[in-house]
Amino acid sequence: MPFPTVVSSPGKVLIAGGYLVLDPAYSGLVVSTSSRFYTVIQPAAISGNIRVRSPQFNAATWDYSVSFDPTLVQDSPQNASKNKFVQLALQDTIFLAVEVKGVQAVKDALGQGLDIAIVGDNDFYSQRAQLTSLGLPRTLKSLASIQPFCPQGVTLSNVHKTGLGSSAALITSLVSALLLHFGVIPPAALSDEQNEGRNLAHNLAQFIHCLAQGKVGSGFDVSAAVFGSHIYTRFDPSVLQDLMKDTHPTSIFPVVSHTNKAWNYQIGAFQLPPMTRIMLADVDAGSDTPSLVGKVLAWRKEKKEEAEELWKTIDHLNQSLASTLLLLSSLHAKDPESYGKAVRWISSLQAVQWTADPSVVEDIPAVSVFYEAHKITQSIRANMRKMGVEAGVPIEPEEQTRLLDACVSQAGVIGGGVPGAGGYDAVWLLVCEPSETQHDPLPREKIEYVWSNYKELSVSPLLAVESMAKGARMENIDEIKGLRDAIAL
Numbered sequence: 001m002p003f004p005t006v007v008s009s010p011g012k013v014l015i016a017g018g019y020l021v022l023d024p025a026y027s028g029l030v031v032s033t034s035s036r037f038y039t040v041i042q043p044a045a046i047s048g049n050i051r052v053r054s055p056q057f058n059a060a061t062w063d064y065s066v067s068f069d070p071t072l073v074q075d076s077p078q079n080a081s082k083n084k085f086v087q088l089a090l091q092d093t094i095f096l097a098v099e100v101k102g103v104q105a106v107k108d109a110l111g112q113g114l115d116i117a118i119v120g121d122n123d124f125y126s127q128r129a130q131l132t133s134l135g136l137p138r139t140l141k142s143l144a145s146i147q148p149f150c151p152q153g154v155t156l157s158n159v160h161k162t163g164l165g166s167s168a169a170l171i172t173s174l175v176s177a178l179l180l181h182f183g184v185i186p187p188a189a190l191s192d193e194q195n196e197g198r199n200l201a202h203n204l205a206q207f208i209h210c211l212a213q214g215k216v217g218s219g220f221d222v223s224a225a226v227f228g229s230h231i232y233t234r235f236d237p238s239v240l241q242d243l244m245k246d247t248h249p250t251s252i253f254p255v256v257s258h259t260n261k262a263w264n265y266q267i268g269a270f271q272l273p274p275m276t277r278i279m280l281a282d283v284d285a286g287s288d289t290p291s292l293v294g295k296v297l298a299w300r301k302e303k304k305e306e307a308e309e310l311w312k313t314i315d316h317l318n319q320s321l322a323s324t325l326l327l328l329s330s331l332h333a334k335d336p337e338s339y340g341k342a343v344r345w346i347s348s349l350q351a352v353q354w355t356a357d358p359s360v361v362e363d364i365p366a367v368s369v370f371y372e373a374h375k376i377t378q379s380i381r382a383n384m385r386k387m388g389v390e391a392g393v394p395i396e397p398e399e400q401t402r403l404l405d406a407c408v409s410q411a412g413v414i415g416g417g418v419p420g421a422g423g424y425d426a427v428w429l430l431v432c433e434p435s436e437t438q439h440d441p442l443p444r445e446k447i448e449y450v451w452s453n454y455k456e457l458s459v460s461p462l463l464a465v466e467s468m469a470k471g472a473r474m475e476n477i478d479e480i481k482g483l484r485d486a487i488a489l
């Protein structure tokens with residue numbers, strides 16, 4: 001591969017399917033974000049070594065020595081801290097490369113040593129402090145004006161994350177860039193949608209992410225980082241059983257290979273409808289996802305029947321949300337003009353008013369489909385609240401209900417909710433984004449106003465929209481604004 005090798009991977013928002021997606025009988029609706037992690041591989045003059053740098057953070061340089069027979073990637077004793085995610089990504093990707101390409105090919109590709117820089121778009125980390133220090137209001141415009149890949153002024157362990165899934169995006173971009181660099185997958189693997197190379201990158205990234213986290217989760221965050229937005233059905237964790245043992249396996253390839261039928265995840269086609277936009281906000285109050293998950297699963301075990309009924313109801317709604325949003329895309333494809341009319345119509349009205357005029361409903365079919373999507377998102381919220389109440393955990397706590405109600409009642413807002421496991425820390429909304437409108441302000445601007453003036457909770461927007469590029473991709477460094485400067489030595 002010519003230098004520099006650059007691969008990016010998107011962040012994620014699970015808009016439906018929290019908790020359910022842990023069970024292979026159900027699925028989740030995951031939207032990948034335009035906000036991405038970037039891995040840049042360049043040659044370095046540190047023979048036999050790999051230096052990894054995260055220039056957005058203080059004290060974030062890690063040196064590794066690589067040795068062969070057996071393949072080992074070890075922390076330099078001089079490293080000020082450990083980065084388990086990075087070390088495991090290097091160890092197991094290089095191990096796999098040796099297995100597939102042989103020791104000599106890997107030595108050649110390592111050359112005189114590698115410099116690997118990793119940066120994440122600003123959205124992955126809270127920009128509140130940055131905005132305050134610049135005296136800027138919490139708006140999309142302010143966020144767009146901040147330096148790309150802005151230094152955070154803290155160590156990685158002290159950063160305030162926004163929930164886009166930094167570790168999954170990081171692992172996926174790092175693993176894919178290394179696979180490309182060592183020639184294990186061809187560049188086309190990261191331009192075509194689904195293919196052998198992309199599937200291999202997925203399987204390896206899932207394995208490494210599980211190892212680094214010390215558990216096998218549902219994996220929707222890694223699969224979004226690899227494949228982009230989709231309807232995700234998880235894999236059976238037994239596929240990783242042999243690789244997750246304490247002693248390092250003698251071989252990884254047979255397990256992570258695309259030919260291994262034990263990988264039974266499913267990736268269903270999904271994207272948000274045209275002329276809409278997802279809006280995300282970070283709410284300044286954290287929740288502890290693992291403890292929420294533990295309690296919900298304990299309740300499900302204890303109250304089997306009640307839980308199964310609720311799971312089925314929510315699943316039915318989640319599937320309907322996916323099919324209704326996909327139907328909107330197909331209505332757009334069939335008749336873009338009529339679809340555009342629908343978006344302009346509903347952009348100036350609250351959802352409860354969208355279908356009030358029977359002649360509009362008849363003339364512009366997309367209007368009632370948008371209304372259906374609105375009703376489904378509201379029902380999903382109601383049922384997730386029920387799950388929270390029954391399990392005794394704050395999935396959509398009252399403070400978030402009030403915030404979401406204030407947003408969903410604005411003109412042109414289709415729906416919203418608490419992403420993933422829920423809690424206090426984030427909200428998502430789907431709003432209309434008409435290309436031209438007589439009605440000022442746009443739904444997006446109304447929401448920005450609600451958020452910036454909200455008193456009960458401190459709400460800060462993220463810049464992300466949906467990523468239309470399907471997952472991990474190879475980049476040209478000069479096409480990514482600010483990337484060259486951010487990684488400069």
Ligand SMILES: Nc1ncnc2c1ncn2[C@@H]1O[C@H](COP(=O)(O)OP(=O)(O)O)[C@@H](O)[C@H]1O
Nearest residue numbers: 054083084085118119120161165166167168170
């Ligand atoms: N910019 C970065 N550079 C290097 N490692 C990173 C970076 N961002 C995240 N990580 C790794 O990911 C870990 C965070 O993982 P985790 O707490 O699971 O976060 P998340 O929920 O965002 O995935 C960090 O401890 C670090 O090892």
Ligand SMILES: C[C@@](O)(CCOP(=O)(O)OP(=O)(O)O)CC(=O)O
Nearest residue numbers: 018019021022165217218289420421
């Ligand atoms: C409960 C879940 O289904 C969803 C959690 O989704 P989040 O997006 O809240 O996850 P984190 O990035 O780990 O904070 C657990 C899972 O699927 O892993």
